[in-house]
Amino acid sequence: MRIDVVSIFPAFFDALEVSLLGKARGAGILDVRVHDLRSWAHDRHRTVDDTPYGGGAGMVMKPEPWGEALDSIVADAGDDPAAQHPVIIFPSPAGEVFTQATARELAEERHLVFGCGRYEGIDERVFSYAATIGRVRLVSLGDYVLNGGEVASMAMIEAIGRLVPGVVGNPASLVEESHEDGLLEYPSYTKPASWREREVPPILLSGNHGAIATWRREQQIERTRDRRPDLLAE
Numbered sequence: 001m002r003i004d005v006v007s008i009f010p011a012f013f014d015a016l017e018v019s020l021l022g023k024a025r026g027a028g029i030l031d032v033r034v035h036d037l038r039s040w041a042h043d044r045h046r047t048v049d050d051t052p053y054g055g056g057a058g059m060v061m062k063p064e065p066w067g068e069a070l071d072s073i074v075a076d077a078g079d080d081p082a083a084q085h086p087v088i089i090f091p092s093p094a095g096e097v098f099t100q101a102t103a104r105e106l107a108e109e110r111h112l113v114f115g116c117g118r119y120e121g122i123d124e125r126v127f128s129y130a131a132t133i134g135r136v137r138l139v140s141l142g143d144y145v146l147n148g149g150e151v152a153s154m155a156m157i158e159a160i161g162r163l164v165p166g167v168v169g170n171p172a173s174l175v176e177e178s179h180e181d182g183l184l185e186y187p188s189y190t191k192p193a194s195w196r197e198r199e200v201p202p203i204l205l206s207g208n209h210g211a212i213a214t215w216r217r218e219q220q221i222e223r224t225r226d227r228r229p230d231l232l233a234e
């Protein structure tokens with residue numbers, strides 16, 4: 001999978017060099033390319049924002065640099081027929097909410113482009129232009145406001161990247177996770193069996209794998225009911 005990221009803070013994504021995703025990049029499983037939007041701003045000050053038509057607080061990101069950036073990225077990936085018409089993801093507080101189902105869906109794609117906005121957002125015409133060269137998705141991490149799209153993109157790249165075959169060493173570990181089966185995950189324990197007068201649930205030391213599986217499922221249901229009843233309503 002190829003992932004392109006466009007941001008005015010490219011250094012933000014240095015963290016993608018480390019840990020799991022860093023290894024996957026080294027192994028060629030993930031091809032992550034981070035671009036500075038200002039590379040496509042040609043005035044002396046590399047301007048990427050301007051005042052909003054109609055007035056209002058803050059600044060809006062100019063369409064020209066975005067149009068050139070997206071054209072350049074799509075053209076560069078053009079030689080791979082499977083990477084045609086990439087999914088172009090714009091984090092936005094006004095987007096669809098990103099869920100594990102979204103991550104699974106996007107993990108099937110060959111080419112993702114993340115457009116990280118800042119200021120009060122990106123000129124709306126960029127989204128309609130992007131739809132002529134890709135499949136546009138405006139995506140929100142949740143109902144809270146961030147200062148830009150970088151944190152949201154990092155979270156989504158990690159959630160998607162770890163589902164790409166070969167990235168996680170033991171694919172079985174992806175199955176028993178929160179939200180994979182619509183429930184929250186069961187509690188985990190490791191040695192020592194007793195710690196600060198707190199014991200590991202005896203069932204987990206019993207060796208009775210059937211009973212352990214039943215107990216874990218019960219824990220998932222109890223936790224989901226207590227913390228996320230909305231997941232049970234679906």
Ligand SMILES: Nc1cc(-c2ccc3ccn(Cc4ccccn4)c3c2)[nH]n1
Pocket residue numbers: 091092093116117118119120121122139140141142143144145146147148149152
């Ligand atoms: N789940 C999310 C996503 C975002 C997000 C994503 C991209 C941008 C680009 C700019 N801002 C700041 C901003 C503040 C106020 C209104 C509009 N935008 C962003 C915020 N916030 N929360």
